[in-house]
Amino acid sequence: MRRLLTLLTIVALAAATGCGRKEETKPPAAGQAAGQASADAVKEARAAAGLCREHGVLEPLCTKCNPALAPVFQAKGDWCPDHGFPKSVCPICYPERGGRPAVDVSADDAPADGTKVILKGKDTARLAGIETATALAGRGAAEIVAPVVIAYDAGRVAQVTARAPGVVRRVSADIGSFVPAGATLAVIESAAVSGDQSRMAAARSRVQSAQADYRREAELEKKGISARKEVQAAQQAAREASAELEALQASLRGVGAGSGGRYIVKAPVSGVVTQRTVSLAGYVDTHAPLFEIVDTSAMWGEVAVAEAELGDVKAGMPVTIVMDGLGGREFRGTIANIAPIIDPQTRTAKARVRLPNTGGLLRANMYGKARIAVGGTRSSAVVPQGAVQRAKSVKLAFVRLKPDEFEARRVEVAPGARHGGMVEIASGVEPGEEIVVAGSFLLKTETLKDSIGAGCCEVETK
Numbered sequence: 001m002r003r004l005l006t007l008l009t010i011v012a013l014a015a016a017t018g019c020g021r022k023e024e025t026k027p028p029a030a031g032q033a034a035g036q037a038s039a040d041a042v043k044e045a046r047a048a049a050g051l052c053r054e055h056g057v058l059e060p061l062c063t064k065c066n067p068a069l070a071p072v073f074q075a076k077g078d079w080c081p082d083h084g085f086p087k088s089v090c091p092i093c094y095p096e097r098g099g100r101p102a103v104d105v106s107a108d109d110a111p112a113d114g115t116k117v118i119l120k121g122k123d124t125a126r127l128a129g130i131e132t133a134t135a136l137a138g139r140g141a142a143e144i145v146a147p148v149v150i151a152y153d154a155g156r157v158a159q160v161t162a163r164a165p166g167v168v169r170r171v172s173a174d175i176g177s178f179v180p181a182g183a184t185l186a187v188i189e190s191a192a193v194s195g196d197q198s199r200m201a202a203a204r205s206r207v208q209s210a211q212a213d214y215r216r217e218a219e220l221e222k223k224g225i226s227a228r229k230e231v232q233a234a235q236q237a238a239r240e241a242s243a244e245l246e247a248l249q250a251s252l253r254g255v256g257a258g259s260g261g262r263y264i265v266k267a268p269v270s271g272v273v274t275q276r277t278v279s280l281a282g283y284v285d286t287h288a289p290l291f292e293i294v295d296t297s298a299m300w301g302e303v304a305v306a307e308a309e310l311g312d313v314k315a316g317m318p319v320t321i322v323m324d325g326l327g328g329r330e331f332r333g334t335i336a337n338i339a340p341i342i343d344p345q346t347r348t349a350k351a352r353v354r355l356p357n358t359g360g361l362l363r364a365n366m367y368g369k370a371r372i373a374v375g376g377t378r379s380s381a382v383v384p385q386g387a388v389q390r391a392k393s394v395k396l397a398f399v400r401l402k403p404d405e406f407e408a409r410r411v412e413v414a415p416g417a418r419h420g421g422m423v424e425i426a427s428g429v430e431p432g433e434e435i436v437v438a439g440s441f442l443l444k445t446e447t448l449k450d451s452i453g454a455g456c457c458e459v460e461t462k
Contacts, residue, residue: 057099095347130439135381137431148370156295166190210238271295304348323368398436
C-alpha cells in the first residue's frame with residue numbers, strides 16, 4: 001500500500017513546465033541601482049528557499065508561471081480569484097505563510113490537510129465501525145488567531161556597569177538568580193575609590209565649615225555685630241557646599257561604599273539576573289555592563305498580526321494567549337499598542353500585550369498562539385468531541401466525501417467551546433459536512449504509516 005498526498009500530484013503536474021519564465025530586465029539607471037540590488041537580493045533569497053523568484057510562492061505551485069495549474073486548484077476549491085494564486089499559498093491574502101501551504105508537513109510530521117483515505121471494498125467502513133454525523137452550524141465569538149512571541153519589558157531591564165575600573169574581588173550573583181533591589185552583586189577593588197573617598201571627606205568638611213560660619217554670622221546679626229549681607233553670603237556658601245556633597249553622593253549611589261580601596265556594586269532594581277560578564281579576579285572598566293537584571297513580574301506578548309487583518313485589530317481588545325510549551329496554559333491581557341511598521345518579510349505588524357507573570361512561568365522568546373477577540377460572531381461547526389483526533393502535534397477530523405472515501409482536515413478548536421459532549425471547530429470543517437465521529441482512529445493510523453494490515457485500506461491520489 002502507498003500514501004501519496006494531493007499536493008504531490010500538483011507538484012508532478014508542474015514538473016514538466018517548471019517555474020522558469022522570467023521577465024527580461026534592463027540594466028538599472030544610476031539612480032535606481034540601490035533599489036535594483038535590493039530587488040535582486042530578494043529574488044535570490046526566494047530562489048534559495050525554493051520559491052518562485054518573481055512571485056514568491058513555492059515554485060512548483062506558481063500558477064502565474066504555470067497557468068496550466070490553475071484549473072487543478074480551481075477544481076479543488078483552492079483558488080484565490082482576486083490574485084490568481086492557489087488560496088492556500090496566496091502571498092497577498094496570507095503573507096505570513098511566505099508563499100507556502102499553511103502547514104509544513106515536514107516540520108510537524110503529521111498528515112497534510114486534504115490527505116485522502118480510500119477504503120478498499122464497500123463494506124470496509126461498516127466493518128471498521130466507522131460512523132458519521134452531520135456537522136451543525138455554530139455561532140462563536142469572532143476572533144483572529146496569530147502567533148505570539150514572549151519578550152521582556154524594556155522598561156524593566158537594568159544594565160549594571162562599573163563606576164570605576166578595577167579588579168573583581170567577589171561575585172555574589174549568578175545568572176538565573178533573583179536579587180532584591182540593593183543586594184550586593186559584586187565587590188571591586190579600584191585605585192579610583194581612594195580618590196572618591198578623599199573627595200567625599202573633603203566635601204563633608206566643607207559642608208561642616210560652611211554651616212558653622214553661617215550659624216556664627218546669624219548669631220552675630222542678632223547681637224547687631226554682623227550685617228544682613230554677611231549672613232546671606234554665609235548662608236549661600238553653606239548651600240553650595242551641601243549641593244556639592246549631594247552631587248558627589250549621587251554619583252556613587254547604587255554601587256555602595258566599601259573600604260580599603262574597594263566599592264560594592266548593588267542591584268538597582270529587583271529582578272532576575274539574565275546576564276553576567278564578570279568573573280573573580282577579572283578586570284572591569286566602565287564601558288561594558290557587568291550584569292543585566294530583568295524584572296519579570298510582567299512580560300510582553302508580541303503578536304504578529306497579518307497585514308490583511310490589521311483593520312480589525314485595535315488597542316484595548318482582549319487577547320487570550322495559549323502557551324503550548326506550558327501545557328496549553330492560558331494568559332489573558334489586552335492590546336496595549338500596535339507597531340506603526342510592517343515587517344517587509346512577514347507582512348505582519350506587532351501588537352503588544354502586557355501579561356502578568358506570576359510564578360515566572362513566561363520566559364523571553366517562548367512561542368504561543370494568540371486569540372484576539374474582535375467582536376461580533378463567526379461561523380463555525382459544532383461536532384461531537386470524538387470527531388477530533390490528535391495526530392502528532394496537530395488536531396485532525398475526517399470528512400466523508402464518498403461512501404468509501406475520507407479526507408483528513410487539520411482543525412482549530414475554539415477555546416472553551418465544549419458543552420454536552422460537543423465541541424466547536426473554528427476552522428477546518430464546514431456546517432453540513434459529514435464528519436466521522438466513531439472509528440476515526442483507523443483513518444488517523446492510516447495517514448501516519450504506510451499500512452495497518454493486509455489490504456484493509458489504500459490511500460490514492462485524487
